[in-house]
Amino acid sequence: MSPRRPRSNPLALAILACLREKPMHPYEMAATMRERAKHESIRLNYGSLYSVVEALERDGLIEAQETVRDGRRPERTIYRLTEPGLEEFADWLTDLLRTPAKEYPQFEAGLSLLAGLPPDDVVGLLEERCERLEASLAEQRATLSGALADGLPRLFLVELEYAIAMRDAELAYTRALTGEIASGALGGVELWRGLHAPEPQ
Numbered sequence: 001m002s003p004r005r006p007r008s009n010p011l012a013l014a015i016l017a018c019l020r021e022k023p024m025h026p027y028e029m030a031a032t033m034r035e036r037a038k039h040e041s042i043r044l045n046y047g048s049l050y051s052v053v054e055a056l057e058r059d060g061l062i063e064a065q066e067t068v069r070d071g072r073r074p075e076r077t078i079y080r081l082t083e084p085g086l087e088e089f090a091d092w093l094t095d096l097l098r099t100p101a102k103e104y105p106q107f108e109a110g111l112s113l114l115a116g117l118p119p120d121d122v123v124g125l126l127e128e129r130c131e132r133l134e135a136s137l138a139e140q141r142a143t144l145s146g147a148l149a150d151g152l153p154r155l156f157l158v159e160l161e162y163a164i165a166m167r168d169a170e171l172a173y174t175r176a177l178t179g180e181i182a183s184g185a186l187g188g189v190e191l192w193r194g195l196h197a198p199e200p201q
Contacts, residue, residue, distance in 0.1 A: 007092050010042045012052050016061065016081060016089040023065045023080040026053050036156040037147050040140070041163065053079065061085035107170070118196040119181050119189060126178040133171040140164050 007013070018029040026049055033044055056062045057079065065080040081089070114122050144160050154161075180186040 007095075009052060011044065011048060012056060013089065013092055013096075014038055014042050014044075015049070015052060015056060016085055016092075019062055019079060019081040020086065020089055023078045025068075025076040025078045026050055027076065029053075036152060037143060037160055040143065041159040056085070061088055115192050115195065119192050123178055123182045126174055126181070130171060130174055130178065133167060133174065137164065137167050137171065140167065 014033055015029055018024055018032050021032075024032070026046075030044060030046060030049055033039060033042070038044065053062070057064065061082055062079045062085050063082050065078045067075050067077050069075045117125075140160060140163060144157060144164065147157055147160075148154070177186070181189060184190070
C-alpha cells in the first residue's frame with residue numbers, strides 16, 4: 001500500500017496503529033479497538049478484519065512474527081509492523097489530520113433534494129430525525145462516560161467526543177431548519193409548496 005494508492009479503509013489504519021504499539025494477533029487487535037471504543041468510529045467486524053490483515057501483509061506493511069497456540073485454542077498468528085508499514089501509518093495519519101477532505105454524508109445528499117417531497121412531509125421526517133439523533137446522542141454520551149469511568153484516558157476517546165460534537169451540531173441545525181420550514185420562514189417555502197400543490201381540475 002504505497003502512499004499513492006487509495007486509502008479508503010480506516011480499519012487498515014487502525015490495524016497499523018495497534019501494531020505500532022506492539023505485535024498482536026488479529027483477535028487482540030479487535031479486542032484493543034473495542035476496549036478503546038474505536039468501533040464507534042471505524043466499522044469493525046472479524047471477517048473484514050482478517051481480510052484487511054491479509055491485504056496489509058500482502059503489501060508488505062505488516063508481517064507474521066510467530067504462530068502461537070494457547071491450550072486447545074486454534075493457532076494464532078502474531079503480526080508486527082514493518083518499516084514500510086510504519087512509514088505508511090505516519091504518512092496516512094498525517095494526511096488525515098492535516099488535510100480537510102470533501103466527504104459525502106447521506107444526510108447532506110438528502111438535504112440537497114428535500115424539495116422533492118412536500119414541506120409538511122419533510123417537517124415530519126426531520127422531527128423524527130431529531131428524536132433519533134437525541135437517542136443516539138444519549139447512547140454516545142453513555143459510552144463516553146462509561147469509558148472514562150473505566151479509566152480509559154481521553155486520548156483514546158477524542159474521536160467519540162468529536163462525533164458527539166458533530167451530532168450535537170446536526171441536531172441543532174435540523175431543529176432550526178424544521179422550525180423554519182414549519183413556520184414558512186425559510187426562503188422559497190411558498191415556491192416549494194407550489195411544486196406540490198394539487199393540479200387544478
